[in-house]
Amino acid sequence: MIYSKPGSVKAVLGPTNTGKTHYAIDRMLGHATGMIGFPLRLLARENYDRVVGLKGKGSVALITGEERIIPDNPRFYLCTVESMPMDKKVSFLAIDEIQLCSDPERGHIFTERLLGARGIEETLFLGAHTMASILRKLVPEITFLHRERFSRLQYSGHKKITRLPPRTAVVAFSAANVYGIAELLRRQRGGAAVVLGALSPRTRNAQVALYEAGEVDYLVASDAIGMGLNMGIDHVAFSSVRKFDGNNFRYLLPSEIAQIAGRAGRFMSDGTFGPTADLGPFDDELIESLENHSFDSLYSLFWRSNKLDFSSPISLKRSLETSPPTNELRRVRVSDDYGALMACISAPDIMDMATSPEAVRLLWEVCRIPDFAGDLSGSHLRLVRRIYKFLMTAKCRIPPEYINRAFNRLNRIDGDIDTLTSRIAAVRTWTYVSHRSEWLEDSAGWQQKTNELENKLSDALHGCLTQRFVDRETAVLVRRLRDREPLLAGLSADGKITVEGNEVGWLEGFNFVPNDKSILTNPHLLGAVNRVIREAIAERVSKIESSKDNNFSLNIKTGEINWNNHPIARLTKGASILRPNLEILPSDLIENPEREQLRLRLTAWLRNYLSEQMLPLVRLNELKFMGEIRGVVYRLTEGLGCCNQSEISVQKSKLSVEERKILANSGVRIGVVTIYMPKLLKGKLMSLKGLLYSVFSSAELPTEIPDGGATSLTYQTGVSSDWYRVLGFYPSLPLAVRVDLLERLLADVRGLSRNGPFSVPSKMLNSIGASPNDFANLLRGFGYSVNKSEEKLIVSRNKSKKRGLRHKTKIRKLQTKGSDSPFAILKGFGSYSRSE
Known part of the structure; x- marks a missing residue:
């Protein structure tokens, strides 16, 4: 034990950045021998390197739990507080960060050094002002040196x-x-x-x-x-x-x-x-x-007795639980080594071995193996028990093959940050064990292996941290921005924008899309980007003007016109549903003349595109009609190839044979309840017609676009009949049926019912995807009588006069019920043009 010399104990107190550690090292080097205890292995190593630079390797020792460099005759010892060799007598002794006496986990170690560790000639305790009051009580002979912070x-x-x-x-x-x-x-x-x-x-x-x-x-x-x-x-x-x-x-x-x-x-x-x-x-x-730097003084420190009774594990436990001798000290709460001892006491096989003072002392030394990983799974306690059992065998050594297996499991540099950190913690435990030369064979060899492995894993962890948390290119760019240096920016052929060699975003159409939104808040960087874009805009406008039609496309979902897959314009409401207008997407980078150039080119493409997609209807409109046929064509155009006969009953009745031939040759079919163009009922046109409806009506799509194979839809209350008409469906509660299939169905029903009641074949239901109940309600809406017989539907005509009366009555009733009625919907067809 190091003995105290009266009047030789001093406390150097002050906040951080007061040079306390430098002062202590300078004082130590003025003595023949000295020792300083640091709170961290890192600090011990840092100051060891410093003293070695001043005094040479042969004069300086480094002692920590995981690292020991001890020359033959060292004069100065740089240690962690836990690893200070208390059997060495030195002229000078210092403890750094003495306020850690109040730390719940390690405080008792610092307090033990405070009360018992002394230099023969001089002792220094370095720490915060909060320790002053309690130091006076516990170390009456102490004197104080207060240091002020060098800076504010x-x-x-x-x-x-x-x-x-x-x-x-x-x-x-x-x-x-x-x-x-x-x-x-x-x-x-x-x-x-x-x-x-x-x-x-x-x-x-x-x-x-x-x-x-x-x-x-x-x-x-x-x-x-x-x-x-x-x-x-x-x-x-x-x-x-x-x-x-x-x-x-x-x-x-x-x-x-x-x-x-x-x-x-x-x-x-x-x-x-x-x-x-x-x-x-x-x-x-x-x-x-x-x-x-004014704080409440510490009123108590953590303490644990160092007078341990090794006569038995239970006696050791009791001595560790001894009450403090003064009110300024309080017993430490459960520490890792105490917890390990409790776990060993609860193991009968361990208790059977720990029957002598030497065995109990060894048990305590093993229990003090640090748990660097902060293990919660119990693996550290299992390791402690296993090592003790090895040391209690006849060989009194940890078998090399056991250490080797553990070493090989850890000798990997793959994995993420947490995995590498866990491996390093496990290696540090084995490094600590390797410094107990009496516990294993070839202690020096294992020290070298574990140190090399820790270094290898540490380098891998550093690489992993750097890869995840450092972007060197961006860091350089940020520094140049901070220093207001000119930035070199460029635009690649594929639209990528780089600043100082770093990709910061891309030009999408005529808008800059940043890789990171923070770029938009940096005026210096954004200025460099805009400078590049403005220089490229005129060239891009010229490219678009001279582009072939296949460089353009229409996004059916958004209504945007793309150039080389980049959105540059969007559809807007035009003079008719078939002739929408367009506008160039907002951009501060395009001047008005350039904007008009683009509009003219895109309008020409859009006309060509719609002419190709809606060719039958476009050709029909190109014919010069006079008279009643003109009204029919107008209604077909409004409905994008479909209209209800009730809308044009007058015009239809006045059509000449020649006009009917013209319509037929143009792909128009005149049915019982509708007039439609079959080529415009194709599935691929559904989405386009839905978009044209949405643009012209300035509204969201009322329902999802049906797929190309849909034969009928469930009619949704409140949805405009215009919507179903544009898609090519006829709404008749409870369904909206595709018009060509509805006309075919009604023709089949008329033919079969001429000879009296008939049983509906399943293929007739399947043709429109209807359930028996929906099918029955559909036909009843058209004036047929539908009954069930042995799970089959029986359809028959009502008497002509009564059926006509029933049909008219049904129209009146459904009209009074509102938009749920197919007849109210038909009325809606007729009012479409007026509402527009």
Whole structure:
């Protein structure tokens, strides 16, 4: 044990960026021998390298749970607090971040060093001002040196993540949130370095190097940033101040927030802090505390007895549960090593082995193997029990083949970030074990293997993090934008737009479509893009004017006209349903003369296209008609090849034989209830006719477009009869039947019923896809009598006079019932032109 020298104990207290660690190292190097305990392996390694540079490798030792570099006669020891060799007497001793005595998980270790670790000539405790009061009570002989921060720390208010200034560290308290913020920064700002407590020192240093080298302007970190990161951070942004501490979710103490915020501003450079994302503004009291480094003093520290009884596992348990000697100390809650001991005590086979003080001491040493992965599955406890059983055998060694199997399972660099992180944690456990030379054969060999594997996995993890969270090209572009440098932009033949070699979007028609919407909010970048596009517009207009018709297409669903699959115009209501107009899609990049050039070319294409698709109707309209036939053609055009006879009953009755021949030769069929053009009932024209109806009526499609094979539709109440007519269907409750099939059906029924009642064959129902009930109601609407006999439909004509009276009566009744009636719908056909 290191003994105390009266008057030699000093506390160096102050906020971050006060040079406490540098002061301690300078003091240590003024002594013949010295030792410093750090809270992190990373810090121990960083300061080891520094002291080696000053004193040489032969004079300096590094001791951590996973790394030991001990020359023959070292003068100075750089250690993690847990790994400090307490049997070494040194002139100087220091503990860094002594306020961690209040940490629920590791506090008892720091408190043990506070109460018992001393340098022969000088002892320093480095930490926060919050420790001053309790240090006076626990270490009466202590003196204080208070250090002020070299630079100011100032609150700067809330900032959106996408508006954070360069050289910002964003703090989150879960891996998922860290990843989410880093991905957002990758999309918006080219990426971010990532720092998590679970990262190995090698991976962490590599990520920090990305930031320090300026390859990325942002760092996203957990509260691991609060210690051991001395770098050029100008602003610390908190996405949350709530964390899970291993047992519960809780809010950070002001002093904990200060520890993290203090990373902003190094040496003489001022720093700022504030909330971001969904975190609201800080209250005034908290801001004042952080800016003035004024926090409530700690009133108690975690403690655990170091006077352990190894006579039995139960005795060891009791000694660990000893109550603290003073009110300023409180017993540590369940720690990992204590939890492992409890698990071993509950295992009868372990208890059978731990029957001597030596066996119990070994059990405790095995229980203290760190659980780097924070395992919740029980695998770490199983490993502890297995290792103890191996060590209690006659050979007292862990079998090489067992370690080798575990090593081979971990010796893979495939997998995602979480997988690689888990493997590194497992390797770190075996690295710790490998430094217990009495536990395994060839300890040095296994140390080398595990270190090499950790490095390999760490490099793979760094690569994985960089690939996921860093876009170097975008990062370079963002920096050039920030520095207001001229940007080189270009447009490729296929419409892709690049700025400084980075694809930022493409030209779709006459509009810029960005890869990321944030581009639209950056005037400097958008200016470079627009400059390129404006230069290309005139050329593109000329190309469109000279394009062949097969370069254009009509999007039936949207009504847009495409050029080489890019939308450039859309249909609008015209003089008639068959002659829609068009307008060029909105674009700030097209001048009015160019817009008119495009309109004329596209109008010519549209006329040709509709003439091809609706050829029978177009040719019919090209004929010069006079008299009654002209009205028939007008109605057919309104209905896109279909109209109801009730609309043109007068004109039809006055048609001459010659005019009927002209209509027949033009592809017009005159039926019993409709007049229609069979070639315009084809399925592929359904969507086009639906679009023309929607454009002309300035309304959404009332129903879905039926497929090409549809023979009938369920009539929907409230849907205009014009809609069914345009599609080529005749609405008659409860169905809307395709007109050519309806005319054929009515002709068949007339023929069969001449000889009296007949049984409806199934193929007649199938021809229009109707159920027996729907079929019966359909024919009744046309004045037939339909009855059921032995599951068959029997159809017969009503007497001529009565049928006529019935038909007229039905018309009157249905008309009074509203639009649900087919006769009301027929009336609608007749009023179509007037309503327009």
